[in-house]
Amino acid sequence: MPRWGRGRRRKMRMIEFIPYARHFYPALPRFGPPKPPIIMTYEEFEALRLVDYEGLTQEEAGKRMGVSRGTIWRALTSARKKVAQMLVEGRELIILPQGNEVIKSDEE
Structure with a gap:
């Protein structure tokens, strides 16, 4: 059976909360050439939320x-x-799905 990539397939991640705000940017414009935005995945956001926010x-x-x-x-x-x-570099942050997330419903 052919494989279409390297390594194991990524396990599905259970996500309980999709952020309402998914795009953050500095209030003041940067001087000089703009830097590319920082991309955070739902998986990273959920880990941050569960550990740092929920404790x-x-x-x-x-x-x-x-x-x-x-x-x-x-x-x-x-x-x-x-x-x-x-925060330090004053760059945009965009939170995006990665494609291997499963949204948990309240019924589960």
Whole structure:
């Protein structure tokens, strides 16, 4: 059976909350050439929300999202770096789906 890429297929991520605001930009324009926007995935946003906003442990967040603690750690580290980069460099931040998310409904 042919494979269409390298490595394993990405596991689906359970997302409980889609952000209402998905595009953030600095109030004041930058001087000099504009830098490209920073892209944050729903997975990174959800990890940041569960751990930093809701106060869950990485293991608890992993269970809620259906992924390992290591995956949460990587997503959280990436999300935190992107938020810091946005604040320090005054760059746009756009939150986008990656394609492997499953939106959890309240009935589940």
